[in-house]
Amino acid sequence: MPVATHHKGSSEPASGAAAPEFPAAAVPPLLDLRGLSKTFGAVQALGNFTATIQPGEFVTVVGPSGCGKSTLFNIVSGLEEPDAGGVVRFQGASVMAADLLGRVSFMPQRDLLLPWRTVIDNAVLALDVEGAPRKAAREQARAMLPEFGLAGFGDQYPSQLSGGMRQRVALMRTFLFKRELMLLDEPFGALDALTRTMMQRWLLDVWQTHKRTILFITHDVDEALFLGDRVIVMSARPGRVKLEQKVDLPRPRPAEVVISPEFIRLKRTLLEAIEEEAMKSFLAPGADGATTTEVR
Amino acid sequence: MSGALVASPASRPETMSLALLAPLWRFARGLFWLAVVLAVAEGLIVLFGVRPYYVPRPSVVIGAILATPTPYVQGFLRTLSETLLGFASGAVFGIGIGVLFFRARALRELVFPIFIVSQTIPVIAFGALVVLWFGNTLVAKAAISFYLTFFPVTVNTLLGLEGVDPRQEALMRSFGASRFKLLTHLQLPSALPQIFVALRLASALALVGALVGEWFGDTVGLGVLLLQGMYNENVVAIWAAIAVCALLGTGLYAAVSMIEKWLVFWGAEQ
Numbered sequence: 001m002p003v004a005t006h007h008k009g010s011s012e013p014a015s016g017a018a019a020p021e022f023p024a025a026a027v028p029p030l031l032d033l034r035g036l037s038k039t040f041g042a043v044q045a046l047g048n049f050t051a052t053i054q055p056g057e058f059v060t061v062v063g064p065s066g067c068g069k070s071t072l073f074n075i076v077s078g079l080e081e082p083d084a085g086g087v088v089r090f091q092g093a094s095v096m097a098a099d100l101l102g103r104v105s106f107m108p109q110r111d112l113l114l115p116w117r118t119v120i121d122n123a124v125l126a127l128d129v130e131g132a133p134r135k136a137a138r139e140q141a142r143a144m145l146p147e148f149g150l151a152g153f154g155d156q157y158p159s160q161l162s163g164g165m166r167q168r169v170a171l172m173r174t175f176l177f178k179r180e181l182m183l184l185d186e187p188f189g190a191l192d193a194l195t196r197t198m199m200q201r202w203l204l205d206v207w208q209t210h211k212r213t214i215l216f217i218t219h220d221v222d223e224a225l226f227l228g229d230r231v232i233v234m235s236a237r238p239g240r241v242k243l244e245q246k247v248d249l250p251r252p253r254p255a256e257v258v259i260s261p262e263f264i265r266l267k268r269t270l271l272e273a274i275e276e277e278a279m280k281s282f283l284a285p286g287a288d289g290a291t292t293t294e295v296r
Numbered sequence: 297m298s299g300a301l302v303a304s305p306a307s308r309p310e311t312m313s314l315a316l317l318a319p320l321w322r323f324a325r326g327l328f329w330l331a332v333v334l335a336v337a338e339g340l341i342v343l344f345g346v347r348p349y350y351v352p353r354p355s356v357v358i359g360a361i362l363a364t365p366t367p368y369v370q371g372f373l374r375t376l377s378e379t380l381l382g383f384a385s386g387a388v389f390g391i392g393i394g395v396l397f398f399r400a401r402a403l404r405e406l407v408f409p410i411f412i413v414s415q416t417i418p419v420i421a422f423g424a425l426v427v428l429w430f431g432n433t434l435v436a437k438a439a440i441s442f443y444l445t446f447f448p449v450t451v452n453t454l455l456g457l458e459g460v461d462p463r464q465e466a467l468m469r470s471f472g473a474s475r476f477k478l479l480t481h482l483q484l485p486s487a488l489p490q491i492f493v494a495l496r497l498a499s500a501l502a503l504v505g506a507l508v509g510e511w512f513g514d515t516v517g518l519g520v521l522l523l524q525g526m527y528n529e530n531v532v533a534i535w536a537a538i539a540v541c542a543l544l545g546t547g548l549y550a551a552v553s554m555i556e557k558w559l560v561f562w563g564a565e566q
Contacts, residue, residue, distance in 0.1 A: 074466075077470045078469075078470060079466050079469060079470060101470060101472050102470070102471060102472020104470070105470075106467065106470040108463055108466070108467055110463060112461070112463055112464050112467050114464075114481075114482070114485070115562035116485050116560075116561070116562050125468075125471070125481070126471040128481065129468065129471040129472065129473045129477050129481060130471070130472065159562065177471060
């Protein structure tokens, strides 16, 4: 498994990403990204990003703001092509990014609910687009309402819901679009701290019952550790993998896990790596790839 | 776990009957104020002894309509049909062309300037031509109505379609949406508020088109009544025709607004 571990900040050994419970030969990775770069005019957003995601894994991605996280997601969801030279392999086959349109279920930062559709109709939007029979799709969505904390709200319109509920409708839309890989781009970023904690615990529950592979972007280290099997720390722009950190905390994870010594130890490792990168992007705003690596 | 997140559903607004009564109540209130204004006008005209040649008393005008209602009813129906035909065809054509321009940029750059030039020519200039082409028919008036209607609708449709949130488009594309699904599920509904702004404006313009069309020759219609009143210097008849025109225009506008409220119930949120 190709792992780009560039870890210079800390003396602590970063446990490599080579997951022991996945013998590399037995289970081919669901998603295999090799040397992805993306340049917009003078700005290089991604530079040689390499990572693999195993089926069923929950991988979180953290990094300083503007490190190309969203660009990475736009590529994996098929909305943007990487620069020539990058390789995207999905389910064992090399693909163009555009081939991934409709094959990955993507949840952007904002809920982006359609105001003229009820909760149910928003939840089945992706199925509608696919041309699935409407009635069956709606029944399926209606049955899922309680699990998403939306029981009784099926026929309401988005404007009648709170921010946390809107976010759950968006998550339900993502879950109903049944794809093996789910991309969640800071789904809880706009929520208050308490709601966010509740949503994280709830997401783990839902993930464990539905068994999907999740790639989850966040800028919150606690969130990344609490949720992930593995945390990928991205470098400052141009984004590449700065550190891959396996999270060996047992599941199901109780809320108190965040104050356990092991959690704190992992958090320190991650914070050091992120701080170093955040400092770079702070000192050299808009710097291109060459200069960013020179700072410090 | 999820139990803790379940909030109680907001009490569903069981106020259907109230919701239906509200427009009726507004209508009644409108009638009341109209009556008040007419009464005040009547009073002022009597008080200052305004000569009927300039402004007749409202009661006289209403009396004139009630004395010979047939031409007014016929004129109303005739002008209404012309207006509706022109308005409906203009709206459909305007939205269709808007979508077409949105999808085919090359076509838009080629044809849009011609549209603009065509709109800078006053519609009156075309009146004689339209009569030559379509004769003294209902279609001729509807054609002028159509000409005034479609352009604002096209412009606003285009504006609405181009104003769609690109993030929402990206989300739809990530679901694998085709261009057609993108149009029907996202772009057109998003553009509806903009389109209706144009439709409300166009409803007034369509009436103008029908009236002007009638001036080029016809025997029935509100425009005809206006002309007859003018030639006969029958001030009361002119005011009566104006009153019926106002009724028609207000009614159309109200109808379009009601359809808008019903269709664009979410308002201009986001």
